[in-house]
Amino acid sequence: MSFPDGILADHQIEAAIANGMVRSDTPFAPLQVQPASIDLRLGTKAYRLRASFLPNGRTVEECLTDDIVMHTVDLSNGAVLETGCVYLVPLQEYVSLPEGVTATANPKSSTGRIDVFVRLIADGVSRFDGIPEGYDGPLYAEVSPRTYSVLARPGDRLLQMRFRSGEHTPTNSLDFSIHLEPLQDGLIGYRARRHARVLDLSKVGGHRIDDYWEPVFARNGRLILDPDEFYILASKEFVSIPVDRAAEMAPIAPDLGEFRAHYAGFFDPGFGCDGVSGRAVLEVRGRDVPFILEHGQPVGRLVFEPMSALPRAPYGTEGSNYQGQGLKLSKHFA
Numbered sequence: 001m002s003f004p005d006g007i008l009a010d011h012q013i014e015a016a017i018a019n020g021m022v023r024s025d026t027p028f029a030p031l032q033v034q035p036a037s038i039d040l041r042l043g044t045k046a047y048r049l050r051a052s053f054l055p056n057g058r059t060v061e062e063c064l065t066d067d068i069v070m071h072t073v074d075l076s077n078g079a080v081l082e083t084g085c086v087y088l089v090p091l092q093e094y095v096s097l098p099e100g101v102t103a104t105a106n107p108k109s110s111t112g113r114i115d116v117f118v119r120l121i122a123d124g125v126s127r128f129d130g131i132p133e134g135y136d137g138p139l140y141a142e143v144s145p146r147t148y149s150v151l152a153r154p155g156d157r158l159l160q161m162r163f164r165s166g167e168h169t170p171t172n173s174l175d176f177s178i179h180l181e182p183l184q185d186g187l188i189g190y191r192a193r194r195h196a197r198v199l200d201l202s203k204v205g206g207h208r209i210d211d212y213w214e215p216v217f218a219r220n221g222r223l224i225l226d227p228d229e230f231y232i233l234a235s236k237e238f239v240s241i242p243v244d245r246a247a248e249m250a251p252i253a254p255d256l257g258e259f260r261a262h263y264a265g266f267f268d269p270g271f272g273c274d275g276v277s278g279r280a281v282l283e284v285r286g287r288d289v290p291f292i293l294e295h296g297q298p299v300g301r302l303v304f305e306p307m308s309a310l311p312r313a314p315y316g317t318e319g320s321n322y323q324g325q326g327l328k329l330s331k332h333f334a
Contacts, residue, residue: 005166006308035311039157103131113330115147180295189233221295225286235280240272270314
């Protein structure tokens with residue numbers, strides 16, 4: 001298959017599925033294809049690992065020896081993935097990328113907002129989250145819950161994948177800043193509670209906010225980030241992604257501060273368009289030392305690149321949890 005240069009749109013991804021570029025042993029699910037990506041689904045088992053790894057020229061299966069695998073978890077009827085542990089989950093999807101087409105993965109917005117650290121691993125590939133042209137094989141998710149233990153089942157969608165035809169050619173970038181003045185009822189954000197109950201990944205709107213989060217209120221436009229604590233905050237700027245562009249929020253640049261400002265990085269074409277203004281919701285984790293954030297301080301960078309074609313259904317036209325968002329937690333919370 002061949003495509004014009006750029007990020008593949010929904011109807012191009014569907015054509016790729018029909019032609020075997022993306023395949024699965026199980027039927028694809030409704031709304032699995034998004035305006036500029038496809039959701040990837042967990043399989044039926046998870047390997048509890050001693051440590052993360054990269055295959056570096058080997059298949060992933062060759063790496064799964066007794067030296068690294070502690071035990072295998074059956075997800076068939078649901079199983080808890082524990083905080084602070086590292087798991088490897090074979091995904092239901094496989095890819096066969098033609099010449100000139102590469103793929104990139106990122107956590108879904110809902111995954112990042114519950115502080116589950118997820119990365120893609122593929123056979124022989126010596127980096128996370130990237131698949132080179134010509135790759136033909138299985139996909140795996142490394143899953144590490146950071147704050148909440150999660151109940152996972154086959155079919156849960158923690159990762160999304162974009163396909164790029166041609167070279168990575170950004171058209172422009174935009175730095176954005178943090179909003180630390182009252183947004184909703186005096187709130188500027190939420191801080192994750194430690195030692196909360198298990199979070200069920202399949203329960204949309206099925207969890208009480210105050211069981212998992214404590215509110216963070218505005219104090220003179222400042223917030224001190226505690227090391228290794230997790231916050232949900234919002235951008236000062238409203239974000240709009242034209243329908244002929246895709247965007248990715250880059251991890252925080254080292255020169256902007258002692259924290260990471262985002263785990264889930266894809267913004268689809270159509271986000272914040274048609275008069276529905278939306279902010280970027282930021283998943284912020286402090287690093288080694290306490291760090292003061294001030295209202296309007298730069299915290300991240302949005303990188304735009306062209307679409308290969310216009311999506312048939314831009315973001316928000318077929319239902320979305322985050323179109324027009326302000327300060328918004330993940331879809332799991334009522």
